[in-house]
Amino acid sequence: MSGYPVLLHTAIDAQDCRGLAEFYRELLGLHYRDGEDPPTDGSPDDADWLVLLDDGGNRVVTVQAKEETTPPTWPSEEVPMQMHMDFQVPTVEDLERHREHAEALGARVLYDRSKDEGEPLYVLADPAGHPFCLLVQ
Structure with a gap:
């Protein structure tokens, strides 16, 4: 330990x-x-x-x-994000597959940087509005 x-x-x-x-x-x-x-x-x-x-x-x-929650408005700071999670995937093909899966489950794309050669990624919001990232590492 x-x-x-x-x-x-x-x-x-x-x-x-x-x-x-x-x-x-x-x-x-x-x-x-x-x-x-x-x-x-x-x-x-x-x-x-x-x-x-x-x-x-x-x-x-x-x-x-929680009865009282207000979804973050990222990228606006009107309601700031209190935390977010990053999930790595091995390839751009996996990135697209997992983005499509997330959207089918109710997520929405907030930011698309999937064409970035250095670190392709998407910022998505889960169904409660919490942003999370899918990125190629």
Whole structure:
């Protein structure tokens, strides 16, 4: 164990906790922590904190329900971005594939720098309005 704190996960606020968790689950190929899958018996989904794990069981993203949220207006500073996540992909072809997938899941493109030869990227907003980047590394 190091002498430094270790990042456990990134927590994101959203009015629709399950909806945003589903977006990141599908986008990143994650799964819910045991007991947090959506109800299948018709009961209401009252989730207010959901943890998404990778295949190794590591926490990656959590989504917390918040009634009052205002989506960032990036690139405008009217409502500043409080955080963002960067996701790397290996090729420009993968960049396009993952952008299309993100859009199909409800993301929208905020900035297109996909033709940049040094570091092609897209800035997208998730369904709750939080910006994130897809970039070739």
